[in-house]
Amino acid sequence: MTSARSPSHAPSGHLPVASLDRPQAPRARGATSLQTRLIRNFSIAILIPALVTTVVGSRMIQQRVVDQAQAEVNSNLEAAKVIYEHHLQRLADALRIHARRSVIYGPLAERKTAGLDTELDRILDGEKLDVLTLTDTTGAMFYRAAHPEAPGIGPPWADLVQRVLRQRQPLASTEVVRADELTRESLFLGKQALMTVTPTPHARPMGPSRVTDGMMLVSAAPVLTPDGRCLGVLYGGVLLNRNYEIVDTVVDTVFRDRVYEGRKIGTATIFQGDVRIATTVLDASGARAVTTRISAEVADLVLDRGDTWRGRAFVVTDWYLSAYTPIRDSQGRTIGILYVGSLERPYTDMLWRTLAVFLGIAALGVVLVTWVAIRVAGRISRPIQAMAQASQRVAQGDYSVTVSVASADEIGHLAASFNTMTSELGRAHHELREWAENLERKVEQRTVELQAAQAKLLQSAKLAAVGRLAAGVAHEINNPLTGILTNSSLMLEDVPAGDPRHEELQTVVNETLRCRKIVKGLLDFARQTKPQEQTLSLNQVVEDILALVKNQASFRNLSIITKLDPHLPAVLADADQMRQVILNIVLNAADAMPQGGSLRITTAMDAAARTVTVRVSDTGSGIPHEIKDRLFEPFFTTKSTGTGLGLAIAYGIVEQHKGTLSVESTPGWATTIVLTLPMNGTDTDAGSRRHA
Numbered sequence: 001m002t003s004a005r006s007p008s009h010a011p012s013g014h015l016p017v018a019s020l021d022r023p024q025a026p027r028a029r030g031a032t033s034l035q036t037r038l039i040r041n042f043s044i045a046i047l048i049p050a051l052v053t054t055v056v057g058s059r060m061i062q063q064r065v066v067d068q069a070q071a072e073v074n075s076n077l078e079a080a081k082v083i084y085e086h087h088l089q090r091l092a093d094a095l096r097i098h099a100r101r102s103v104i105y106g107p108l109a110e111r112k113t114a115g116l117d118t119e120l121d122r123i124l125d126g127e128k129l130d131v132l133t134l135t136d137t138t139g140a141m142f143y144r145a146a147h148p149e150a151p152g153i154g155p156p157w158a159d160l161v162q163r164v165l166r167q168r169q170p171l172a173s174t175e176v177v178r179a180d181e182l183t184r185e186s187l188f189l190g191k192q193a194l195m196t197v198t199p200t201p202h203a204r205p206m207g208p209s210r211v212t213d214g215m216m217l218v219s220a221a222p223v224l225t226p227d228g229r230c231l232g233v234l235y236g237g238v239l240l241n242r243n244y245e246i247v248d249t250v251v252d253t254v255f256r257d258r259v260y261e262g263r264k265i266g267t268a269t270i271f272q273g274d275v276r277i278a279t280t281v282l283d284a285s286g287a288r289a290v291t292t293r294i295s296a297e298v299a300d301l302v303l304d305r306g307d308t309w310r311g312r313a314f315v316v317t318d319w320y321l322s323a324y325t326p327i328r329d330s331q332g333r334t335i336g337i338l339y340v341g342s343l344e345r346p347y348t349d350m351l352w353r354t355l356a357v358f359l360g361i362a363a364l365g366v367v368l369v370t371w372v373a374i375r376v377a378g379r380i381s382r383p384i385q386a387m388a389q390a391s392q393r394v395a396q397g398d399y400s401v402t403v404s405v406a407s408a409d410e411i412g413h414l415a416a417s418f419n420t421m422t423s424e425l426g427r428a429h430h431e432l433r434e435w436a437e438n439l440e441r442k443v444e445q446r447t448v449e450l451q452a453a454q455a456k457l458l459q460s461a462k463l464a465a466v467g468r469l470a471a472g473v474a475h476e477i478n479n480p481l482t483g484i485l486t487n488s489s490l491m492l493e494d495v496p497a498g499d500p501r502h503e504e505l506q507t508v509v510n511e512t513l514r515c516r517k518i519v520k521g522l523l524d525f526a527r528q529t530k531p532q533e534q535t536l537s538l539n540q541v542v543e544d545i546l547a548l549v550k551n552q553a554s555f556r557n558l559s560i561i562t563k564l565d566p567h568l569p570a571v572l573a574d575a576d577q578m579r580q581v582i583l584n585i586v587l588n589a590a591d592a593m594p595q596g597g598s599l600r601i602t603t604a605m606d607a608a609a610r611t612v613t614v615r616v617s618d619t620g621s622g623i624p625h626e627i628k629d630r631l632f633e634p635f636f637t638t639k640s641t642g643t644g645l646g647l648a649i650a651y652g653i654v655e656q657h658k659g660t661l662s663v664e665s666t667p668g669w670a671t672t673i674v675l676t677l678p679m680n681g682t683d684t685d686a687g688s689r690r691h692a
Contacts, residue, residue: 054358061354069321069347073310073340077323080250080268080340084327087246091238092172092219094127099170099221099234108134108223108231113143120145124236128245131185131216131237134223135161142232146186154181156218160330161233164220168230172219173330175237176272179212182239189214193241195291197275202314203293204274211291215240215272215327215336240270241277242290250340251280260346267320270327271337274299281316281341289316294324294337302326306334312344319344387418394422397429477515485512531574531656538571538578538614538677539564542601545582549590557596564603571612571677573657581650581661585616585673588646592620592671610679617672623665631663 098104103119116134124132124145132145133153139161141153153161156175164171182189193214197207220235240246247268251257255266269279274294283289293299301309302324313322320341327336386403393401401422403415492505542564549555589599597619605612623631634648647661654661659677 053361054355058355058358062351065347065351069342069344070310073321073323073342076254076266076340076342077308077310077325077338079254080338081325083250083253084246084338087238087249088172088174088217088219091127091129091217091236092170092221094123095219095234095236096170096221098123098127099223104134104234105223105225105231108136108142109225116143117145117148127236128238129236130189130239131218131235133157133185133236134232134234136232137165137230139165139233144185146189147184150184152184154178154184156330157181157185157220157235160218160220160235164222164233164235165230168222168224170219170221171330172217174240174327174335175216175218175329176335177214177216177218177237179214182214185237189239192239195241195275195277197293198289198291200293202295202297204296204299207274207293211241211272211275211277213272215270215277241272244278244280244288246270247278247280254340255342260343263318263343265343265346267315267339267341267343269337269339269341271339273336274303277336283316292316298324298337302337303334313341315341321347387415390418390422394425400426481512481515485509485516488512531577531653533572533574533657535570536573536575536578537568538603538612539566539568541575541578541582542603542614545579545586546601548583549586552590554590554594555599558590558593559596559598561598561600562602563600565605568603568605568612569679571679573677574653577653577657581653581675582614582616584646584650585675589616589618589620589671589673592618605679611676612679613677614675615672616675617670619670622667622669622671623663624667628663628665632661 107116134142136142179190195211216237216239218237220233222230223232250268251266258265267281269276276290276292281289298309301307306326309324322341324337324339326334329335390401390403402419488508495502600617602615632647632651651661662674665671
């Protein structure tokens, strides 16, 4: 930055602003200065071409961007259709190949199912199928892989089988399968297909509230012998509800994981009717937006008229350049929609950037012309104005601002001093902020530790107080209960069965026995003795408990799955007390699944934390959040006949072993109880003990 040269009579070292004090010629009233006229004329000369160029160029660029975006969406849709058809063809090829293997047609020819279960299960898992069934030449079910005990087959399988038997050629299509047929083929498919529809703006007003049927890729192939005889049909299918393989493949293949500002550019969705059943579109919480619905405008065009919809659409949370094409079943009916969409923002940002370049060029021309006109007048005012603006930004908290130092005069020294000041202010502000953040982190960490310690002390004190009270109450009422039970039992023996008093005495005996059971629980809770520690394998304890309970009535309709770490290290613990803890947890898990389910027990070790963990999971109805924190409180129970002491006793035993007992639960879905013990018998790290 250079300063205007001062007049010859000005003393050396004066500020350049002294030159502004020269006497000026008087200006006629209404006259415009030459500087103003030059700025105005040059500005008009550059603004008109710049505006014309910007308008014409922006229209051309906008049209080109729109054409490019639409062409890319069309290409993406075709690629998605190819991928979808590839999955359907792959299913058909797999069934055609397996249908001609001797391990399939051999048992069918001999009318023997021996060995089919192993082979069909291997095919079911290897080909990632949800349905796999073998029929005879009449179309009757010969063997079903997933649910062999279910009788018969229904639509659409029966229709598909008859068509294959007539044509003796493999067939494949997309079909909607009723909920009862899904359950017939596999016990879990009906649950996978079931969806509660999420209310969606702009959707059709009279839409379904639930989805019970499922949309499947289905295929069937004739079972042919080497000599060409048809012995039956092998059919299978893949449920698309909550199956994200196809949509993920579309996004990975077509869009190649391209992201823009941290978001994936491409999305893909499969609709059953107008409901999303598989999608890569995320909702506001970051989860896949299944169960949401399509807009009424798109549904009318694609579902009702069977046309392809292309255009700009608001999809759940953002605008996309989208394409929707119908999915039809074997009868040509539109049953769903395949969607691909590309985030609109990259195209609009590119458009705005291009327009900004045009505007920047025009603005640059205006600035250059204006700069030529006002260069002399602004030579002194410009650096001062820059420092004034920089001072305002510093006042607003921006300490990174600097002003250029282009001269060695007083203004240059002032600018250098200003830069030094802002640098020091920025450094001091940064140090203060780091100090405050560090202090805040330490306070939060200490608060969490104190809260955890307080909760542990409160729980221990509560258990100790209740234990003392329980012991006193149990001893005080045990003797009267024994007398009542003995006398009522003797009276019951003396009163004949037909006597009206017999039922009342029986009630007294039953309720007294129940009281005695509660008293026994109180005594067990109060007598938590010091553990007799010994080297113990938790794997062996789990196996002993399962051997004890597996034949009980409440476990007969449960699927028990174990995954025990064969290298699990031993722990120092009381064997009887550990059996009591795990038995109590397992019984509670079984009680949570009265209609059947899966009981999963896993063991593992954490070498870093030096702990051993036992996880017991059920597929029950879960635990509501409002009672989750009270699960280990004495006398708290949700059972009509329980005492509420089982988990409290287990919690006390684990505490004595310097371990932890915690619960993980999803309401309406499942519950997991986590038992953690130290490997070496010492207390574990606080972070591992508070295992949520």
